[in-house]
Amino acid sequence: MFRMGKRRKPDENNSPAPDEMTEMPGCHKRQNRWAVILAGGEGVRLRSLTRVVTGDDRPKQFCPLLAGKTLLAHTRERTAHSISPDRTLFVLMRAHERFYVDELAAVPSARMVVQPCNRGTLPATIYPLLRILKADPEAVVAFFPSDHFYANGRNFMAGIELAFGAAETDKDSLILLGAPATHPETDYGWIEAEAALSFRSHHELLRVKRFLEKPSRQVAQDLLDRGCVWNTFVMVGRAGAFLNVIRAAASELCQSFEFAHAQSGSDIDAPDSDASYFDERMNAIYARLPVSDLSSQVLASSSERLRVLCLGDVGWSDVGNPRRLIEVLSRNGEKNDWLPLWQKEGMAAASNPVSGSAGPAANLTAAAAVAC
Numbered sequence: 001m002f003r004m005g006k007r008r009k010p011d012e013n014n015s016p017a018p019d020e021m022t023e024m025p026g027c028h029k030r031q032n033r034w035a036v037i038l039a040g041g042e043g044v045r046l047r048s049l050t051r052v053v054t055g056d057d058r059p060k061q062f063c064p065l066l067a068g069k070t071l072l073a074h075t076r077e078r079t080a081h082s083i084s085p086d087r088t089l090f091v092l093m094r095a096h097e098r099f100y101v102d103e104l105a106a107v108p109s110a111r112m113v114v115q116p117c118n119r120g121t122l123p124a125t126i127y128p129l130l131r132i133l134k135a136d137p138e139a140v141v142a143f144f145p146s147d148h149f150y151a152n153g154r155n156f157m158a159g160i161e162l163a164f165g166a167a168e169t170d171k172d173s174l175i176l177l178g179a180p181a182t183h184p185e186t187d188y189g190w191i192e193a194e195a196a197l198s199f200r201s202h203h204e205l206l207r208v209k210r211f212l213e214k215p216s217r218q219v220a221q222d223l224l225d226r227g228c229v230w231n232t233f234v235m236v237g238r239a240g241a242f243l244n245v246i247r248a249a250a251s252e253l254c255q256s257f258e259f260a261h262a263q264s265g266s267d268i269d270a271p272d273s274d275a276s277y278f279d280e281r282m283n284a285i286y287a288r289l290p291v292s293d294l295s296s297q298v299l300a301s302s303s304e305r306l307r308v309l310c311l312g313d314v315g316w317s318d319v320g321n322p323r324r325l326i327e328v329l330s331r332n333g334e335k336n337d338w339l340p341l342w343q344k345e346g347m348a349a350a351s352n353p354v355s356g357s358a359g360p361a362a363n364l365t366a367a368a369a370v371a372c
Helices: 044-054 071-080 094-100 121-135 153-169 217-225 239-249 251-264 272-287 322-331 339-350 359-371
Strands: 033-038 088-093 112-115 140-145 174-180 189-193 205-213 229-238 306-310
Touching: 033 071, 033 121, 044 322, 044 339, 071 088, 071 140, 071 153, 088 094, 088 121, 094 112, 112 121, 121 140, 121 239, 121 251, 140 153, 140 239, 153 174, 153 229, 153 306, 174 239, 189 217, 229 239, 239 251, 251 272, 322 339
Parallel strands: 033 088, 033 140, 088 112, 174 306
Antiparallel strands: 140 229, 174 229, 189 205, 189 229, 205 306
């Protein structure tokens, strides 16, 4: 059950206050709903800006970029309205501990999946799935990147509700959430459905035909013209279905994780001794792992099991570089204390004909110009 607290105003992402949340019909199904918040990325492309904001190299999810709160904090607030914090796991990286230790101080250690190092999105998916399945064989799981922006968090979570409902009905399919494409973006992943999506097809599930990562401008324009959607990397499905798809496409990798988990004999609330043993096994596995990508190595070869749900106009952005972040802030009327400093840094780069002519300095200058 959701614990009632002091009423507060909706947050900046248009999410309802916690005490506005009540258990809905079919609440017994909600007890099998889990969230995995992926917070282990490095945020390299935004680092020129996050250094200005914080003075260090922390990844963007741990940086107070929106209304004085981190992107991770906004993600936690959104997901908590549909999924209990008791059934929310955080995938983290050990090297980032100094950046999340205070923010996640109230989160039990059993809910933190701390990777020894970053080996890509595939290990970051398998690791929490095994822990969840041990605790709840009937689990339905939603994966959320921790560092994205939604102008309309309420509509986004309404889409999550629809995806959960579909996953609970169709036990074998995985549902990917797509955002309507508004321009031929070459830095995003795209999803092409069997039947082209249009702005009139919101909330319809269609079969996925293929993924395209960072297409050329010409290809992106063609995808836009045909009604394809941006891939938000939010995924919903039964934990068992996720694992079955991964086993079929990456059996050796999956087996190494499953063996370590079986040997530990631990579950999600294991005693510290069992958890420590499991961590030791994970250290050994990660030490020999290559970087593995869930989309290209698993999902791309499993299209028959995939469905896409178009979220509608939720104002999604991955805020992956300074220009996109500044554009999001400008478009949504967001004000932040760090904007004047960032503008100053950009203008300084512009006044330097060597550093301002190309590369990161040029990007910084362009983003600062948007901030003006």
